[in-house]
Amino acid sequence: MSDFIKTLPEAAQTYLEGRRLDEVECIVSDLPGIARGKAVPASKFAKQDYFHLPDSIFYQTITGDWGEAAGEEGFLERDMILRPDMSTASAAPWTGDWTLQVIHDAFDRKGAPIPFAPRNVLKRVVDLYHKQGWEPVVAPEMEFFLVAKNTDPAKKIEPMMGRSGRPAAARQAYSMTAVDEFGPVIDDIYDFAEAQGFEIDGITQEGGAGQLEINLRHGDPVKLADEVFFFKRLIREAALRHDCFATFMAKPIADEPGSAMHIHHSVIDMETGENLFSGPHGGETDAFFHFIGGLQTHLPSAIAVLAPYVNSYRRYVRDHAAPINLAWGRDNRTTGIRIPISDPEARRVENRLAGMDCNPYLGIAASLACGYLGLMEEKRAGPSFKGDAYEDETELPRVMGDALDLFEGAEALHQVMHPDFARVYSIIKRTEYEEFLQVISPWEREHLLLNV
Incomplete structure (x- = not known):
């Protein structure tokens, strides 16, 4: 022993x-x-x-x-x-x-x-990068809500009670006072993370009531997916110690922002150690634009993986801190694809479409797969978006059924992630969707029962 x-x-x-x-x-x-x-x-x-x-x-x-x-x-x-x-x-x-x-x-x-084990799917995609002499690097951001205990599915989800004895307040993004409300839970998150050997890059209050974000340092995609997988359990356990729930639903509370798992991407040349997205003089390379082009071309087909449940599509709401299209822009949080401010060696592409409800292995794999296809097909990104992308057209599927239609027709994506994964994933998600369609919602009973 x-x-x-x-x-x-x-x-x-x-x-x-x-x-x-x-x-x-x-x-x-x-x-x-x-x-x-x-x-x-x-x-x-x-x-x-x-x-x-x-x-x-x-x-x-x-x-x-x-x-x-x-x-x-x-x-x-x-x-x-x-x-x-x-x-x-x-x-x-x-x-x-x-x-x-x-x-x-x-x-x-x-x-x-x-082939349909999620960790194996991600390893397969990473191996395809390695065969080209590329090392993919990711940095995930995890958003989640701390909410009052909810044991009745018919009851609306409510914010947790803070240290002050008042419910967590909304629209307090980046407020340190708001973070202090959850101090005991956050202390346990830090303690658990330290015991597990995880390095947190930061914790901030997000725009929703009781909504927090944890950023992880960039690194190997499989290792980071492992950490997100571990973190979801860690955060839930920390919350339970303080009489509340942690939820990773994409949209747990109506009229509040949803929870995303933003994924930052860069690609390193394994021979030189240089960032593939930056040239010798610090300029943006063809590979940079091809990676973005791959996201713009193939992400619609991957949405069923990045937004895996019927609730996921409630997050893509105009002016609610979630993207509604595939525009890309520099330092622009209204676009689906954002280029953060950075030095040339740290140049990266942020995919803002993935929800926190997605499987981290599959979400990162799907995002990397779209970028890989762009690099291989040399897809050129469209022009960068200037201004508020919420004023542009919606380009994303709005319901799970439409997203699955796109996924099932995406042969190129299937080949990268594995055709047998695509087959199994589609069947499972269709089964879930058909089950959901048999449920009659309170909205239908309220507005249709006596009025139609």
């Missing part, structure tokens, strides 16, 4: 210093981004090279229903081989005993990666 502990990442070793490891949670992300897996005694984990889970975990919808995505041989629930990536070993500091979490990769019985 002591030899096993010595192989752990530094943060995990520090967490366990002077303590006995009790349990290891062996986890994998399903399509919605929920952690699935098994908890095993530490002594057993130290002796095992892998464990099994049925492939049906990737055929399950967010409601727990099943999509008919098993393929021609039928719903056999074959066992996958789950192998640990020990570089992801991380504390679970909210548990009652000394527990680690370890993310696993999914393989079939022949050792081939399961």
Whole structure:
């Protein structure tokens, strides 16, 4: 056991210093981004090279229903081989005993990666960059709400109660006083993140009531997706300690801004170490414009991945801090694609379309895939947008069904992310959408019951 502990990442070793490891949670992300897996005694984990889970975990919808995505041989629930990536070993500091979490990769019985496992989808896209001699770099931003506990789905979601005894106030973006209202929750977020070895770049109050944003430092896409995957659980656990919920719904409260997962992109030449988006004299390169062109061309087909639920489309509202089109602009937060102010070596492209409700592996993979296609196809970006992009035309699908239509016809995107992923994802999302269409909403009962 002591030899096993010595192989752990530094943060995990520090967490366990002077303590006995009790349990290891062996986890994998399903399509919605929920952690699935098994908890095993530490002594057993130290002796095992892998464990099994049925492939049906990737055929399950967010409601727990099943999509008919098993393929021609039928719903056999074959066992996958789950192998640990020990570089992801991380504390679970909210548990009652000394527990680690370890993310696993999914393989079939022949050792081939399961093509619709989200982490494998992202690894596939990153590998395509590597084959071109490119190193993709991302920096995600995570927005979320802290809300009052809500155990009745029929009840509207309300802001949490702050330290002052008053509900969290809206329209207080960047207010330090507003951040102080959530001080105890934020303290636990910092403590948990430190125990897990994560470096937070900053926490700010956003425009919604009880809405916060956490920025992560730029780095490897798989590592950053792992961190967002871990962070969602970490933040939920911190909130529960203080009698509130953390929600990553794209639009939890009507008339408030939605929650995004903005993704900053740059690409490094692996041979020279230089930013592909900046030339020798600091100017913008063809690759810079091709990457933006790829986003503008292919993002409509990827929206079903970046905005994966019916609620996601409520976020794309004019003048509500979310994009409504694919315009790009320099230092312009009204555009869907923003170029932040930076030095040439840090030049990057920010995709503002992804919602915080998306699976981080799949959201980052889809965004990178669109940029990759632009680089390969040498798609040239249109002219940069000047002024308020909310005054321009809406270019995004407004409902899940339309987004799925676009995704299902996107052969180029399928080839990058994997055709079998596209097949399974489409079936699962169609199943969810059809289930939603059977639900009669309060709006329909209020306005249609006696009036039509």
